[in-house]
Amino acid sequence: MKNRHLLPLFLLLFSNFLFAQTFITNVTIVDVEKQKLLSNQTVIITDNLISNIQKSNKIKVPENATIIDGSDKYLLPGLIDAHIHFFQNGGLYTRPDAIDLRKFKDYEQDITYAKTDMEAKLRRYLQNGITTVIDVGANYNFLKQRNDFTDKPFSPSIFITGPLLTTYEPKVYEGLGEDEPFTLTQTIEDGVNGVKEQLRYKPDFIKIWFIAGTDGLSLEESARKNLPIIKAIINEAHKNNLKVAVHATQRFTAQLAVENGADFLVHSVDDEILKDDFIQLMKKNKTTLCPTLIVHSGYLNTFGQKLNMGNYELQKADSYQLGSLLDLKHLPDTTLVKKYKNYANSPQSIASLKKADSISLVNLKILSDAGVSITTGTDAGNIGTLHASSYLQELQAMQKSGMSNWKIIQASTINGAKVFDKESEFGTVNIGKKANLILLDGDPIENIKNVTKINTIFNKGVIFKPDELIQDSPADLAQRQLNAYNFRNIDAFLEPYADDVEIYSYPDKLLYRGKEKMRKQYSEMFDKTPNLHCELKERIVQGNIVIDKERVRFRNDIIEAVAIYHIENDKIKKVYFIH
The missing domain is CATH 2.30.40.10 (Urease, subunit C, domain 1)
Known part of the structure; x- marks a missing residue:
């Protein structure tokens, strides 16, 4: 025995x-x-x-x-990004409700890219140290696709909801079937059925897009009119043991959401400084806040053509989506481009962004100091907020609020786990x-x-x-250096090149050899040419050779050129220029 x-x-x-x-x-x-x-x-x-x-x-x-x-x-x-969207890619064409460029690129292409790129996005998140992602607004395709990555070692853990339940849906997203990121809920019955429909796909939580004022009523009138639907959604979700995340950026809608059981506010309140009653309500209800501080500026900086990407994003982001953010510099509809540029750079827009950012930072510090649980999230996928690589910018924005690095690290780790009561795991x-x-x-x-x-x-x-x-392809290397060229960032530009790179005038005239010589040549050009911009017209990839047909704006001149890149050992070894 x-x-x-x-x-x-x-x-x-x-x-x-x-x-x-x-x-x-x-x-x-x-x-x-x-x-x-x-x-x-x-x-x-x-x-x-x-x-x-x-x-x-x-x-x-x-x-x-x-x-x-x-x-x-x-x-x-491992870090946690508590606010991403798989259905959006972060590039210029990903939100046709914000800027409609469908005459230049079919939105269906962006949808297809998002679906086929999910593994690459997940690998990119893990490469950036993010071992958990929370998608706070997806669609039925991504709810199903999530299951393909559950046991993959290269995939972060995924928490995901289905389409956003909303009383307002932009028309551009209507009729997309399982690719539709919104479910329109205009009655209490719609709201309840919206939750029930998602249950078949086993979401991790439910998301509400609480948008007030689009019906012609005042903010408060509109919010109160739709509140019974919001309450019904929250109650149905909780009845099925699902937490509820709410998009509500005004203090009034955010307070209504928390009062009626919202578990997770996925944005900052950016219209007024929070008072003690709201703070105590957040604490009492144990509601988590994800501030998403950088997403608004991503849009305005893209539209205003004021983007400034550093070495980290130029090397770690999806280079094709990052590159698309500069397409406004060469799209032929100059009237549309000028309209968006003037809007983004207007004194009113600049003042509005500055005010909203300032209020968001003050509110973040107030809530953090009061002991409200804060979790880090980027809202990645929106125009100008790139998947994975935007995380550092969000941390630095949180730092500007006055949060200590310890609190920021807590928000990026343990607090993210607490969103779904997974802190024991x-x-x-x-x-x-x-x-x-x-x-x-x-x-x-x-x-x-x-x-x-x-x-x-x-x-x-x-x-x-x-x-x-992530294994760089020859095209990836060519695209990375093109992006850095357009941002006139010499270090990021040289990164894809071999130390002993050779630059030729086609077919065989050697112009110079070595990265340091290249640094001198291009540094001077970048410094003296603020309006430098290269538009990629066509790309051919044949094995380890990439051939780019380019249209370069150089001061007051437009130059048509062809660049032929030879890649060896994962670096650009030779370049041939045809002018």
Whole structure:
């Protein structure tokens, strides 16, 4: 009898040797709950869980274990983007209700791109250290497609809702079937049925687009008229154990939403400074706020042709969507382009954005200081807010509110897990939690930018190096340098080139060799040509050769040219110009 009882205990003790184990040694753990840095720790990952954490001098590492040296590195829970949209790509053509460019590019192409690009988006998120994403407004196609990635090691964990339930739907989205991102709910019955329809697809939550005033009534009249529908949606969702996220950017609609059971406000209140009654209501109802601070400026900077992308986004973003944001510089409908440019750059628009941003920042600090749960989200997919790479900008915007780096890191990790009551599963570096972690080469508490200095990613227990997750094609390299050229960013421009690159005048006249010579040539041109812009007219890819037909605006001249890029060892090795 004794032996029979000892057998399960023996198997339990022996099981650690049967599973794959990874030891992250001598690392500094970022304890997001206690706001402490714990140095000289060894973290053991068994399969997909953190199985042990000890001082490094107290653990003997087995000879057959996988060892990751964490010396001078920082171990952080995987980041969480609590507000994204898979149905939007972040480029210029992704929101025809905001700017209708369908005569230049069929919206169906953008829809198709979003659906076929989902794996690439997920890989890009993981490459940027984001191990969980929350899609707060998708469609039925993405609810189904989500299931294809549930067990994929390269995929962040996905929490997703279906179409946004709304009393107002832009006409451009009507009749898209399973690609439609909105469900129009004009009655209580519509609202209840809107929830029931999504249940068949097993959403993680329900989203309401609480838009007031589009019916010709005042904000308050419109909001109160539609409130019974909003209440019915929330009640039906809660009856089915689903939380409810609400888009409500005015204080009045946000307060109505929270009073009636909203679990998650997905934007800042940007029309007035919050008073104590609203703050206490948020605390009492344990409502989470996702401020999404950068999305509005993404639109206006794109329309106003004032975008300024740094090295990080030029290297990490979807280069094709990023490149499309500059298309307003060459689209032939100059009347339309001028209309949007004048609107975005008007004193009224600039003042309105400045006021909304200022109020949002003040409200974020007020709510954060009061103990309301804040979670980081970008609203990625909207025009000018690119998937994954926009995360750093959002963190820096949160920093401007006065939030400490510790609170920002909490908002980006444990607070995101709390949105769906998953804090016991992930969001901290603790025994028993999922091994969704990022190993950084810099201290994120000292400098928030260090969240981009990613050495190693652990997702579902699988080890990734950032560069392994996305393989650049020859066309990707050509597009990246083209984007940087148009932003006149010399470092990002040179990044895709080999150190010993050779530049030729076609067919065989060598103009110069070496990246440093290239730096001198292009730096001078970038500095002296503020209106420089290259429009890609056509691209042919043949193996490792990319041929671009280009139309370049250079001061007052327009130059037609062909550039032929030869790629070797994942770098541009030779370029031939035909003028």
